[in-house]
Amino acid sequence: MKTMREDDIKAKVQRCWMRGDVCRAALGHEDFFPWYISLGKPSSKQMLDDFPTVQDWVKNIQAFARKKKLDLQWHTINHRVLGTQQLPSTMTLSTPEQAARLVGQVQALRQWLTLYQLSMKQHPDLQPWLLKHPLKVLALGDVWHHILALCAWMQSHPKPSIYMRQVDVVGVDSKFIEQHKKVLSSLWDLILPDSAVDKQCLGVSGFARRYGFLDKPTMLRVRPLDEGIRLLHGDDGDQDVALTAHAFTKIHADLLVMVKRVVIVENEINYLTFPNMNNTLLIFGSGYGFEALKRAKWLHDCSLYYWGDLDTHGFSILNQLKAIFPHTQSFLMDKKTLMKHQYAWGIEPKQEKKDLTYLSPKEMEVYDDLRYNRLTNKLRLEQERITYADVLHIVRVLMK
DSSP: OOOOOHHHHHHHHHHHHHTTHHHHHHTTSOOOOSEEEEOOOOOHHHHHHOHHHHHHHHHHHHHHHHHHTOEEEEEEEEETTTEEEEEEEEEEEOSHHHHHHHTTOHHHHHHHHHHHHHHHHHOGGGHHHHHHOHHHHHHTGGGHHHHHHHHHHHHHSSSOOSOGGGOOOTTOOHHHHHHTHHHHHHHHHHHSOGGGOOTTOOTTTTHHHHTTOOOOOOEEEEEESSTTOOSSTTOOSOOOEEEEHHHHHTOOHHHHTTOOEEEEESOHHHHHHOOOOTTEEEEEOOSSOOHHHHTOGGGGGSEEEEEOOBSHHHHHHHHHHHHHOTTOEEOSOSHHHHHHTGGGOEEOSSOOOSOOSSSOHHHHHHHHHHHTTSSSTTEEBOGGGSOHHHHHHHHHHHTO
């Protein structure tokens, strides 16, 4: 059997510290102190073949226990050749403080107790999170008083309907809130009433709306490809307009009568150079995330086309769009286009591998070629590498 050495014991206690067990035990929420750490024992053969090494192990364990003021328990064995021998069997850590001292965390343990007591005094509802994440509290020790102050402010101002920049807490600005969204979200979910939390808004992107802050408006960049469609009055030039998502959903009915097609592209140069098309609006896409488009119900009444990169993420973005608008059709994302531009193939650093349920059979076939690396490893054809002649050709096809 393997025997425990000084480094093994420290590593075992360090793992316990990293799990937060020592911090919880210091509050009486873990019941494993006194902690008896079994030291193992050498086999009879080991003792016979290499008795000096066994003796060194015993001396080292004794010296370690003496230095750290730890108790050792011994057991007696009767070896058929070596006779009666006393070997250390168990080392005892009597308290969480002893464990913390062993791994150099005495100050951290004291800080944890201080932060826990302060938190419980101000916000007892935080106890479940505090006990689950003591090391996260310690990592934020220098700013924890700001975290607690924000919790108090939110309790006094549920659903504040202001921008985060307007939060009036000493030492806190919008950048601080941005940097600590994840932990604040966990804490606010515990201390705020259900009526003050919009649980449909998830993740970092939904943080502001989840807690009733004003969120900076999502902007959409739009170009009419038909000179007859005028988004701005009194401008006879090429219109490239940024609209809020709300404004996009409310495009005037007189304009919508003229819009028969909407094309979405993901590359800015392709957006700027896309050829004219009758009755068509062009949208500069933003990768994943179609919440702004989702609210534009009028898109269901248009032909909707999407052009993204010919790689696994391009098809994943297409899949997300088709989940909202099933009638979406892709273009220049087919096998023929891929093979024609073999000279321009590149590498996709990190591929998407998940199943995509909204693609058409032909789209799925190309996606499978890419994710399973059937043509070459991590294949990617960026949309800007497709020849402009092919773009002109597909525009003629789409207008038929």
